[in-house]
Amino acid sequence: MNVTLRQLRAFTGVYRTRSITRAARELGITQSAASLLIQQLESQLGVKLFDRSTRSVQPTLAADDAFQSAERMLSDALGLSRRMRDLAQARAGRVAFVASAGAASALLPAVLARFRAAHPDIEIDMRDVAADDLVPRMIATDAEFAIGSVEGEIAEMTVETLTRGRLSAIGRRTADFAARRSLTWDELAERPTIAMRRETRIRMQIDQALGPQGKRLTPTYEVTLINTALAMTAQGLGLAILPATMLPAEQFPTLIARPLVRPAITRPVSLLQRQGRTLSPAAQAFVSTARAVLAQRTGRGS
């Protein structure tokens, strides 16, 4: 058998109190148990630690020597427990994840704000990447999860749809536009529109979905960055054709989104995780915050 922390606890207790009885009380064990623990420790270390009579318990020089190591180990043990408890309660730690640029700019700011309020000491490492890089970066780095639009299966990963954003027309809150429940794709032809360039994921999905229906989007403007599209829309240059989830209400308070139908095209906001790997408590907390925020958002319409 080897030295145990139990023995060391008894040892430091006796060393400090100079009494086996008192130390035992502190530890919540009987005096005889404490006595045995000291004896064991002495025999395992091969050193007498206390000169004891019924009347006094005097530490030997060896005990003076051992005391420091013992204290350090015990405080390390306590520190470890505390640290793990903090990690478990997401009061310490770090969340590293990948987010597509779209999610990062529109969806996640709210999540981040809420998460930070609840878990102020968690380090957040959000890697915002172009949509195409989402999965490769997730695979290549130590990110615990990824948030973005992913369709289909990916090896070694689980994909879960958090919410679906309907492709929408985003425009200024004019009486006319605000009155609409929805717009059809056909109706867009009559109006100036701002869409993403053909190379982008969003646009590719639109074209793929409309093609079989014999329809086609012919935008007035084509841009690369979502923000550009929204800024142009805010200027009244036309309707932006985007998932509603990509409209940050705080940033563009004058804009509103109205779903496009016939056909309704939806785009998932997905959560990507490594299969068979548990998220750290901090990451779990983050994910559930994200769920909560997205649920609200969906509730008030998307």
Next chain:
Amino acid sequence: MNVTLRQLRAFTGVYRTRSITRAARELGITQSAASLLIQQLESQLGVKLFDRSTRSVQPTLAADDAFQSAERMLSDALGLSRRMRDLAQARAGRVAFVASAGAASALLPAVLARFRAAHPDIEIDMRDVAADDLVPRMIATDAEFAIGSVEGEIAEMTVETLTRGRLSAIGRRTADFAARRSLTWDELAERPTIAMRRETRIRMQIDQALGPQGKRLTPTYEVTLINTALAMTAQGLGLAILPATMLPAEQFPTLIARPLVRPAITRPVSLLQRQGRTLSPAAQAFVSTARAVLAQRTGRGS
């Protein structure tokens, strides 16, 4: 129950080998025992440490975090064991003791040399004091023992006589003097003598012992320091009246000691220890070295 070092050993093993089976082999336990230890640790820390499937054992972030503390504690534990083993074997540590000036100059140098050869890493703290200070210093300081001439009992202390030095006449190795087995006190009257001053312990003892016999020492010279007496003797100024144990043969190779008889007066060389306190292994080793050296010395005549 609390975290145990056993669990931590299993943990670091698994962490390093990324395998419960291999770690178990290292620890000399079965795979199932190791598996249980990990489970216990996880439940006690409230944190998942490994994502395990039958095919892989992946440390979580919490495990990365915990690993360092765990390693430190284990190496502390090892260090403690080793340190205590060194102390036990008197391969490390420190001996603090008090020695009367006489013992320190004549008896102990040989002991120190031998002890140091056998225990090169032990720190030695020898406090050499005047004979009268021996006991007070022993009581007041943290010295583990004292060596010097002590008669009678002392509270809280054990007094053990290591050897007895006979009061002797010390003189140059002349054919005449060397031929003598012993001298009587009466014979001293015919010769020049060098004795310690009346205030010294040695002298007081001589006077007390001779008084009842109606005898009296009337020295030619009276000095305070033993070394002075010996140096004078070496110069041929007379016979030094001292315990034979106080003649350091190495320092005064020309001098020899011959016991004084009628009456024979002896003076103990005592070992003083605190009652009920064990000596540190280093001190024990020192004391037994002292015994061995003194035994030799007694053997070759004093």
Next chain:
DNA sequence: GACATTCATAGGCAAAGCTCATGAATTGAT
């Protein structure tokens, strides 16, 4: 698809660990 490897779990047994009771030594009070 059979095989081998690895982790988890259950049952059973030995050992450790604790408590309770008691004894021995020592101190302090009556």
Next chain:
DNA sequence: ATCAATTCATGAGCTTTGCCTATGAATGTC
């Protein structure tokens, strides 16, 4: 000086822990 009180050590007995063997489930390999 005797007695009560305190404190540490020890032994008996019971509970809990800890380990091993055996087996099952999952997964990657040939």
